[in-house]
Amino acid sequence: MQNKAAEVRKHLKYLTLLAREYPNIASACSEIINLQAILKLPKGTEHFMSDLHGEAEAFTHIVNSASGVIKEKVDMVLGPTVCAEERAEFATLIYYPAKKLESLKKGQTDLEGWYRQTLYRLIDVCRMVSSKHTRSFVRKRLPPNYAYILDELLHAHFEDHNKEFYYNEILASIIDVGRADDFIEALCKLIKSLAVFKLHIVGDIFDRGPRPDLIMEQLMSHHSVDIQWGNHDVVWMGAAAGSPICIATVLRTTLAYNNLEALEDGYGINLRPLALFAETEYRDCDMHHFYPRLNDKQSHYQRGDMIRAARMHKAIAMIMFKLECQVIDRNPDFEMEGRDFLRRIDYQNGTVEVEGKRYPLLDDDFPTVNPADPAQLTRQEQEVMEALQRSFCESEKLQRHVRFLFAKGGVYHIENGNLLFHGAVPLTESGSFAVETFEQHGYAGRALMDYCDERARRGYFSPLGSEERQSGCDFLWYLWCGKLSPLYGRDKMTTFERLFVADPETHVETKNPYYHHINDSKMDRAILAEFGLDQTHSHIVNGHVPVRAAKGETPLKGGGRVIVIDGGFCRAYHDKTGIAGYTLVYNSRGLTLRQHQPFESVEKAIEENLDIASTVDVFETIEKRMLVGDTDEGRKLAANVQDLKLLVQAYQMGLVKEKE
DSSP, X not given: OHHHHHHHHHTHHHHHHHTTTSOSHHHHHHHHHHHHHHTTSBOOOEEEEOOXXXXXXXXXXXXXXXXXXXXXXXXXXXXXXXXXXHHHHHHHHXXXXXXXXXXXXXXXXXXXXXXXXXXXXHHHHXXXXXXXXXXXXXXXXXXXXXXXXXXXXXTOOTTOHHHHHHHHHHHHHHHHTTOHXXXXXXXXXXXHHHHOSEEEEOSOOSSXXXXXXXXXXXXXXXXXXXEEOOHHHHHHHHHHTTOHHHHHHHHHHHHHXXXXXIXXXXXXXXXXXXXXXXXXXXXTSOOGGGOOOOOTTOTTOOHHHHHHHHHHHHHHHHHHHHHHHHHHHHOGGGOOTTOOGGGSEETTTTEEEETTEEEEOSXXXXXXXXXXXXXXXXXXXXXXXXXXXXXXXXXXXXXXXXXXXXXXXXXXXXXXXEEEESSOOOBOTTSSBOOEEETTEEEOHHHHHXXXXXXXXXXXXXXXXXXXXXXXXXXXXXXXXXXXOTTTXXXXXXXXXXXXXXXXXXXXXXXXXXXXXXXXXXXXXXXXXXXXXXXXXXXXXXXXXXXXXXXXXXSEEGGGTEEEOOSOOSGGGHXXXXXXXXXXXXXXXXXXXXXXOOOOOHHXXXXXXXXXXXXXXXEEEOSSOOBGGGSHHHHHHXXXXXHHHHHHHHHHHTSSOOOO
């Protein structure tokens, strides 16, 4: 008893604060009962996705279907008595209720009967996906207009004959007053919300695909999401912070894939100053090497459009190469000497030095470069960049999205025994953690990842015009392409070489030794230990490097300790990978990998009830079903229970006074 009293007195200051939320023994005990019940619920489903690259339609479908989880629930609820075609049709209704309803209703001879059957089925599916959650959790996600009705129906016992008429009358009234469509949409939205407890995005939301902004809007509406920054994300974050080098990089990548829709329609970026400048300065230049890469959905573009895009591409590329020289000068810590290519060009002979060797240039027409000072922007280029800076910094939507990336994101994340990061933990050839020196301090392993996270935040949150902001913005660019960037994971980014040098040897970007060491389970255990994780049961989950499934490559490395879930979500990778990405699902029963085939279109999915063709690989099962109490969140809740028990003791001892 004396030990308990001492423990209470030790934490009395904290317990006094806790008493504001639980002002008496009854309220504290009620919360203890609630939390202890939650700890016995099955662990919620976690859904992992990576390398979305602006493919908003495919992303929407994967989220709507929860990588096949919802279809599995539909099959379980409807069972074999309902044919496969009808089950697929019903699943499509859940994914796209607003668009699917009209076509389904047209084929009904008894619309009221169809409504009634559909509502009963949706309620059954919703009850199944809500079974892992507390009633309080479910209530918070109920659509306000139907909260009371849905709460009643989800917890109804239809075998209770005393209430059978009551429940049937609710559904009949919904149909009678013409709210069935709206109610179906609300139920479908609720099912999708409850099917996945937590969504993990393991980097690269931006670039290549047409609408990263639509993906960001969906992520911001999700009830629980975390993001591990990819190198394509941080360069957009730097652009939003007003970094000229990041802005130029974002524009060059966007123009290379002809994804102006993302900039103009998505974020309202005014490209007119760049377009006018390019038409003036690069009108008579050879654009052969600057035509954008088109996918199968962009074949309708006219030659004139391609020429204009190519001129803009070359104009911003030359600005970018100039700005790279300036950033390299300011940051000797980056160790990127030799990457300032505009200073390594022999402008008279049309050659360039790359890693000590001279190569002929594929294109030596540089109308805006002064050979005497090649890194200096012209007055016109400076004006273009100032206009673009204003446009990026004044884009309300972009700023809102980037603040969300900072709030919900980071370089890495640890949850429920999984270590999530986009690229790599930089290693040496011998397998030790690579040491990088920044600002006169050496960092390696987890300390390097923490430093990268902290310095990246300087680039956005430090005062405008300060040295700290400049330093942070430069570092956001380093994270995009630096040789020991954990987000990039290669020794260099050969953009200049691919544009100007024919020799393919100069185009090689050597992967960090991490990528061959992860096949060694001993190395994987060392990485897990570095981050304080159990070496036997924990996993590393990352993306960034497409898995070439077509050539037999597996996403499981190191005996299953490492899971690489970038399988080529982006259309630009489909030819190389043979698939359209991997996702990972972690539920109370274990881990399953979902391999997806390319997604054609929302229209085709709705018309033909086509899901993304997926293969499910159950590669790790749990002997005993995992409960909330076994998770990181559960351990926090268990700690809260102990705190509340101390508070009850404080009330009983009179050290804290109860309030009504």
